[in-house]
Amino acid sequence: MTHWIAALPMYNVTPQHGTLWRALLRDTLGEFARRAGVRERMTLLDEALGDLFALWRSPDLLMSQTCGFPYRLLGLDKQVHLLATPRFNAPxxxxxxxxxxxxxxxxxxxNGATTLAACGGLRAACNSADSHSGMNALRHSVATTVAQSARGARFFASVSFVGSHLNALRALAANEADVAAIDCVTLAYVRDALPDMLESVREIGMTAAAPGLPLIASRTVPDAHAAMLRDALDHACTLDPLRAKTLRLQGFSRLAPADYAIIEQFAGEARAAGYAELA
Structure with a gap:
């Protein structure tokens, strides 16, 4: 008997969000088990996970969510099924x-940092070096919107990797950093549930658009079961309208792996502009 594991670790901005995502995952797996007629054991992992790369690469992975950067640039796309991409109602x-x-x-x-170009010489806070939303999108924005003469070899005075978007917002509020790029869904969740965190933060623009954070399953999951998981996600989204509203979740799209090439393109454009590292 296969022992499947599942977790949705990416948008647990508050305990309430974590509870709602876990409930949606539970409903999805229940519907999947009904459709597939499977008796395999399925374990929902705690949201406070350790090594996410180990989770995403596990042959026992039935469902999880990753970031587009490791999916496309770190080889994860070769090891997993792309199940679906959520659609959110968020600016x-x-x-x-x-x-x-x-x-x-x-x-x-x-002090005048009202545009990205005006942020040269300031301190950047970034959730992690393997994040599209916090690193790759910000690097691409600097590379493509700031004049070469202003960018140079180093644009920011420093770049601190702080572990999460929430920590980046905390660093701005504490004047420990000056600028960051925050996933717009995360920011909408913070605005809904933790508005005080944004009192000393100002928005100055947005990065270019990219496919959202993909839901994935191990390639060991049969294709027929992957299709059932997609249908189960659609079903679970409709079960609790209040849950979907709180999560700002409108549904799930079925993108092709090639759609995520734009994330790799952003990295290539930054390299071509002489700004290969966020600095």
Whole structure:
């Protein structure tokens, strides 16, 4: 008997969001088991996960969510099924595509950092070096919107990797950093549930759009079961309208793996502009 594992770790911005995502996952797996007639054991992992790359690469993975950067640039697309991409009702989202919001601290804004070009020499906070929304999208924006003479070899005074978008917002609020790029869905969740976090943060623009964070399954999952998982996601989304509203979830799109090539394109355009590293 196969022992499948599943977890949705990417948008647990607050405990309430984590509970709702876990409930949606539970409903999805229940519907999948009914459709597939399977008796395999399915374990929902706790949202406080350790090594996400180990989870995403596990041959026992029935469902999880990853970021487009590891999916496309770190080889994950060769090891997993692309199941679906969520569609959100949030500023910056367009169907299954999303953007990052460029934000600065209120102090930096008052000192003139009202555009990305004006952020040269400031301190950047980034959730992680393998994030599209926090790193790749910001790097691409600097490479494509800031004049070469302003960018140079280093644009920011420093770049700190702080572990999460919430930590980046905290760093701005504490004047420990000046600028960051925040996933627009995460920012909408913060605006809904933690508005005080944004009192000393100002929005100055958005990055280019890219496909949203994909839901994935191991390639060991049969194709027929992957198709049933997609249908089960659609079913689970409709079960609880209030849950979907709180999660700003409108449904799931079925993109092709090739649609995520734009994330790799962003990295290539930054390299071509002489800005291969966020710095």
């Amino acid at each position: 910056g989202c367009e169907g299954a595509f999303y953007r990052s919001v460029l934000v600065v601290s209120a102090q930096a804004y008052a």
